Structures are given as C-alpha cells and as structure tokens.
Amino acid sequence: MEHWDVVVVGGGPAGAASALAARRADPSARVLVLDRVDFPRDKVCGDGVAAEALDVLAVLGIDPVAVTDGHPAVSRLRLTSPRGTTVERDTARPSHVIPRTVLDARLIAAAQDAGAVLRRHVVRQVTVHPDAVEVDGSVTAAVLIAADGAESVVRRAVGAGRNRADQLAVAIRGYGAELPGRRGVQVITTTEQRWPAYAWSFPLGDGRANIGYGELVSGGATRAGLLEGLQRLLPGVEGSQLRAHRLPLSTGRPHQPDGRVLLAGDAAALINPLTGEGIFYAVLSGALAGAASGHGAVAGAVYRRALDRRLGRHLRSSAAASRLSRWPVLMDAAFRAAAADQRVFDDVVALGLADGRLTARTLAAATRHLRPGWPA
Structure with missing residues (x-):
C-alpha cells in the first residue's frame, strides 16, 4: 500500500x-x-475569479498574469434588485471571467x-x-x-x-453571446419570483458570456423551472453547454x-x-x-x-445578510444605497464576491433608503 x-x-x-x-x-x-x-x-460554474482569489494564488507562488492570460479584466458590474432597482458601477478591483x-x-x-x-x-x-x-x-x-x-x-x-434544502441552491449554466448593450459588464439580476433567485451574465472578453440562473432547492427547483427563470430574467439569451449543478451554501x-x-x-x-x-x-x-x-x-x-x-x-x-435579503424590500434599499454611494457599492461587492463584512455604513445607508410602508 x-x-x-x-x-x-x-x-x-x-x-x-x-x-x-x-x-x-x-x-x-x-x-x-x-x-x-x-x-x-469542464466544470459547471459562473467562471468569475475575484481579485482576492488571485491574491491567495500569488501567495502560493502563482503569477496572477499567468492565471488570467487571455482573459481581460472586467471592472464594471450591474446589479438589479428583486423589485427592479438597478445600480451599475466600477468595482474597487476588477475581476476576470475564466x-x-x-x-x-x-x-x-x-x-x-x-x-x-x-x-x-x-x-x-x-x-x-x-x-x-x-x-x-x-x-x-x-x-x-x-x-x-x-x-x-x-x-x-x-x-x-x-446541507438542508433551504441551504442548498441549484443553478444552470451555459455559454452564449453577451447581452446587447452590456458588453464588458458583469450582470447579476435578482427576482422576487421564486425568491431568492438570480440570473447572471459574465463576459469572457471575446463577445461570449457565461450565463446562468439559480434558486434554492427548497423552492422545488426543476430543470424546466431553471430554464424558464433564465429566459425570464435574461430574455432572448441562447446558451450552449447548459448544465446544472448544486451549490452548498456557507x-x-x-x-x-x-x-x-x-x-x-x-x-x-x-x-x-x-x-x-x-x-x-x-x-x-x-x-x-x-x-x-x-x-x-x-x-x-x-x-x-x-x-x-x-x-x-x-x-x-x-x-x-442572506437572512435579511429574504425581504426583497431590504434588497431594494441596499441597492438604492449602493447607487447613491460608491463606498456602499464596494461594501456590497466585497460581501458577495470576497471576504467583506456587513458594515454599519451599509446597514445605515440601506435603512435611510427604505421606502415608506416597511415592512412590506
């Protein structure tokens, strides 16, 4: 042996x-x-590689340039909340889609x-x-x-x-053309229907994008439902290599x-x-x-x-933040706050894509941007 x-x-x-x-x-x-x-x-994935991941690899002796070669940096991110609030800004550090x-x-x-x-x-x-x-x-x-x-x-x-079904997501992913008018922009679009759920389009740098849609297993997710969600949030997208995978949430x-x-x-x-x-x-x-x-x-x-x-x-x-996000009205408020303040946007991105924290600044800003009538 x-x-x-x-x-x-x-x-x-x-x-x-x-x-x-x-x-x-x-x-x-x-x-x-x-x-x-x-x-x-191949591995079913959104393919997004945050700058912080490259930092870890650099410490391990891997040149980030060698990792990202042929895949340009993407600095623009567009977020849409469950009720339609949209914010698009440059991120503090660009990511790559590989x-x-x-x-x-x-x-x-x-x-x-x-x-x-x-x-x-x-x-x-x-x-x-x-x-x-x-x-x-x-x-x-x-x-x-x-x-x-x-x-x-x-x-x-x-x-x-x-994981329990409410701590387990399932997503479908494929490759297709970048969204019209969104060339070079990472797009994450959430929806109140079957919430929490979202679709994404991440540009590869050659006119194509990694596209997908995911939701919780506890919502009764099916392949047909995943395909419907992708089309509903990213109308007209056509993807090849459509495959599903499960995501055990942290x-x-x-x-x-x-x-x-x-x-x-x-x-x-x-x-x-x-x-x-x-x-x-x-x-x-x-x-x-x-x-x-x-x-x-x-x-x-x-x-x-x-x-x-x-x-x-x-x-x-x-x-x-995941527990708070179950109220779409709070997500709307957070996205409005991010649209109004680059620092809040950076906090939200760091929390979702790297190792950021739920800051007092973001909580206070989201509270200020709540619509009248909360909770609703």
Whole structure:
C-alpha cells in the first residue's frame, strides 16, 4: 500500500491550492492529488475569479498574469434588485471571467510544477484510522484533504452530511453571446419570483458570456423551472453547454472535524449565499488546509481555527445578510444605497464576491433608503 504525507481528493481550485500550500509549507512533503477525470475538463460554474482569489494564488507562488492570460479584466458590474432597482458601477478591483477548462488546468499544472503528483482515480471509500487515512484500500495519507466538490464522497465518509434544502441552491449554466448593450459588464439580476433567485451574465472578453440562473432547492427547483427563470430574467439569451449543478451554501457549512481529514471549498459548503461565488472560498480554504496538513493528527483542529480566524467574521456577515435579503424590500434599499454611494457599492461587492463584512455604513445607508410602508 502506498503512503503519502498528503492526499488531496479533487483537483479543482481548492485541491490545487491545497497541494500548492502543502508543498510550500514542507517542500519535502509527498503530495498526491486524485481526480476522477483528466485535465483540461469542464466544470459547471459562473467562471468569475475575484481579485482576492488571485491574491491567495500569488501567495502560493502563482503569477496572477499567468492565471488570467487571455482573459481581460472586467471592472464594471450591474446589479438589479428583486423589485427592479438597478445600480451599475466600477468595482474597487476588477475581476476576470475564466472558463474552468482553462483555470483548473492552469492551477493543477502549477501544483504539479511545485512537486505534487496528479493521478486519475475515482475515490469510493475513505477509512479513518488513528495513524492514517486509507483511500480505497490502496493509498494511505497522514492527512487527507477533501476538495471533491458539492457531492463530496469524503465529506459523507466522515459523517459531515449535506446541507438542508433551504441551504442548498441549484443553478444552470451555459455559454452564449453577451447581452446587447452590456458588453464588458458583469450582470447579476435578482427576482422576487421564486425568491431568492438570480440570473447572471459574465463576459469572457471575446463577445461570449457565461450565463446562468439559480434558486434554492427548497423552492422545488426543476430543470424546466431553471430554464424558464433564465429566459425570464435574461430574455432572448441562447446558451450552449447548459448544465446544472448544486451549490452548498456557507450558511450550512459542515463542521470541520478534528483529526486527519480536512474539508475545503464546496466540500466544506463554502459557497457565498448571496451570490453563489465559490472560487475565492475554494482557493483560500485550500491554502489554509494545505498549510495545516503538516500537523498530522491535530490538523483538523489547526485548520478549523485558521479558517475561523480568516473567514469567520465574513461568514457570519454573509449569513446575516442572506437572512435579511429574504425581504426583497431590504434588497431594494441596499441597492438604492449602493447607487447613491460608491463606498456602499464596494461594501456590497466585497460581501458577495470576497471576504467583506456587513458594515454599519451599509446597514445605515440601506435603512435611510427604505421606502415608506416597511415592512412590506
């Protein structure tokens, strides 16, 4: 039976960041990444990469220019509230829209360049022993990092379970032409119908866009309903490669157990409940998991504390904002406040796309912009 210092299940952004961080923390560490398919491969996603995600990758030794090459920065963002309030501004820092076929291949190649070994393998069984974690009776690891996505086999194996239906979204994504009159603009349009739900169009820089629509599973989501929602919010769009995926929202993130198994990215239910953003969370949690992997039997506790220090206040803010957003009138007020004040707009964007917090400035501004008759 092979023994490795660190085994990472899943080679997406969380897995690649985990492998990079593990090798960076200990250049002698033997790191194995297991993924069910070969790269490059598609992954259903909005493809948006925030500047803060690139910051994490830079710390891990990846040149952001190499990651974004061929995919221009997008600085303009248009938001529409459930009742039709629209704000369009430049973001404090531009983001990039990079198809996962490109992004994931670049990141896992960087992990291999750093000394990690990539192997195609479908993980079916994980057994935790006092001194190691066994994978499918053929590989053991001092520490195993689960970066195997929303349907994580590893998460189930350690008893973390899955999110409740009201903490689980489902989205459909495709590729099509950019919206007329919105070239070079990221668009997020929310709706009061089947709320909370929203559609997006994120420009790729070549006249095409990543387009999609998502809503909560608890609302009775179906493929037909997702397609109808996409057409209703983005009339006339035609998308190819339309595929659906589930999004375990961070409001229901599994408890990180003590011990030798660490959960990162979607496997840890790290998806922003306001926007569905997950790549920043993936690379950040992966980096923290990889850094903690050298602690062996206590790696879980070390990682949990690091995750709470780095993201705890943000996750509590995003959960609170998600609860408040269930009242569309509050979303309208927040968007009106963002239209009136660039600083509020920046706060809202940071909360939804990075690690921002629900600030007193935003709360006060939203309160001032409430329409008469609240609550309604």
